[in-house]
Amino acid sequence: MSVGIDEISFYTSNYFLDLQQLAEVRDIDVDKYYKGIGQEKMGMPAPDEDIVTMAANAAYPLIERVGAESVSTVMFATETGIDQSKSAGVYVHRLLGLSANCRVVELKQACYSATAAIQMACALVARQPEKRVLVIASDVARYDLDTPGEATQGCGAVAMLITANPRLVEIDPEVGNYTEDVMDFWRPNYRSTALVDGKYSTKIYLKSLKQAWEHFCTASSLAFNDFQHFCYHLPFTRMAQKAHKHLAKLNQSELSPEMLDLQVEDTLLYNRIIGNSYTASMYIGLVSLLENCKQNLEGKRVGFFSYGSGCVAEFFSGRVVAGYEQYLHSARHQAMLAARNAVSYEEYLRLYNEVEPTDGGVHERRRESTGRFRLASISHHKREYVAC
Numbered sequence: 001m002s003v004g005i006d007e008i009s010f011y012t013s014n015y016f017l018d019l020q021q022l023a024e025v026r027d028i029d030v031d032k033y034y035k036g037i038g039q040e041k042m043g044m045p046a047p048d049e050d051i052v053t054m055a056a057n058a059a060y061p062l063i064e065r066v067g068a069e070s071v072s073t074v075m076f077a078t079e080t081g082i083d084q085s086k087s088a089g090v091y092v093h094r095l096l097g098l099s100a101n102c103r104v105v106e107l108k109q110a111c112y113s114a115t116a117a118i119q120m121a122c123a124l125v126a127r128q129p130e131k132r133v134l135v136i137a138s139d140v141a142r143y144d145l146d147t148p149g150e151a152t153q154g155c156g157a158v159a160m161l162i163t164a165n166p167r168l169v170e171i172d173p174e175v176g177n178y179t180e181d182v183m184d185f186w187r188p189n190y191r192s193t194a195l196v197d198g199k200y201s202t203k204i205y206l207k208s209l210k211q212a213w214e215h216f217c218t219a220s221s222l223a224f225n226d227f228q229h230f231c232y233h234l235p236f237t238r239m240a241q242k243a244h245k246h247l248a249k250l251n252q253s254e255l256s257p258e259m260l261d262l263q264v265e266d267t268l269l270y271n272r273i274i275g276n277s278y279t280a281s282m283y284i285g286l287v288s289l290l291e292n293c294k295q296n297l298e299g300k301r302v303g304f305f306s307y308g309s310g311c312v313a314e315f316f317s318g319r320v321v322a323g324y325e326q327y328l329h330s331a332r333h334q335a336m337l338a339a340r341n342a343v344s345y346e347e348y349l350r351l352y353n354e355v356e357p358t359d360g361g362v363h364e365r366r367r368e369s370t371g372r373f374r375l376a377s378i379s380h381h382k383r384e385y386v387a388c
Helices: 019-026 031-037 051-066 088-096 113-127 198-219 237-250 257-267 269-274 278-292 330-338 345-352
Strands: 003-011 015-018 041-044 071-077 103-107 132-141 154-164 169-179 229-232 301-308 312-320 362-364 373-379 382-387
Touching (some): 003 113, 003 278, 015 019, 015 345, 019 031, 019 345, 031 237, 041 345, 051 088, 051 132, 051 154, 051 373, 088 103, 088 132, 198 237, 229 278, 257 269, 257 278
Parallel strands (some): 041 154, 229 301
Antiparallel strands (some): 003 169, 015 041, 301 312, 362 373, 373 382
């Protein structure tokens, strides 16, 4: 019996800022963004949108197909939590109409926790093969204005059904892990934006890749050349390309520009126009690969490197299942991306400066998002979500 990803769907905001606008305001060459970090657009959540609404919108197509009663567990991965106590997944549980007997939990470890959720979900399904586990990763990447991280902002959510005999990707049980207590990126409770040491974070990312890969090699018989494609955590698209060159060098493998594109490029297409989505980024990269690769991926081996600052990293592998194309949501995703609206720099500042009320009053949110679910108000410190 195999276990893995049976279905996958993602969602992002209907607003985005083209980095051409940001380059003009900052008076720099746009190629610093387009080519330097490999980013073109960044998603901006509407005021009535957050990690809960994005998560529910991402998961809805999956629940629409399998039915609300079929999910036994929801694992919600995020580093943009909206409550220090209550799981964001409990709100999603209600919005999706899931069973009262469904367990729900939130997981946190920077950008890594969705991978932890998938591994835990695979273990649950291996124990009870008839169960379906819904893994959701949802985040808003937010940095201070006029800082190096500003252009890497973004938002998005991805939802995955983990089942026995999956129809998309079989996940192999062998993994390589690496953990080290470092301060490359963090966000204290009293801050709404992250703090990051960019150069150090890149250094730790590459160190963690080396260590996780070496640990993986002690557990798995697979070698670098056994993989046809690689999905990396994507704080920005150039990071994946840098990481893949690093991994190839570690394995003393020749990596031509054509091979780099073949193995990595298709995973970057959605991230380039959405921006960083933290826990969701690597898995939106997987969607991008499945939906945009012009070659048939049946039977192809995919390597996954998941990194969360602070830091925890993991390398694992999977194999694409025959017939996967029939179970993708490509048309829905393409329509969503095509319908997004570009905002001016002034509109970007309005969205950026939208603050969460803290006075306990009644704060209605006018509708700006276009998804099925939205944040209607924050009233007496309670978040009120509705289906549209």
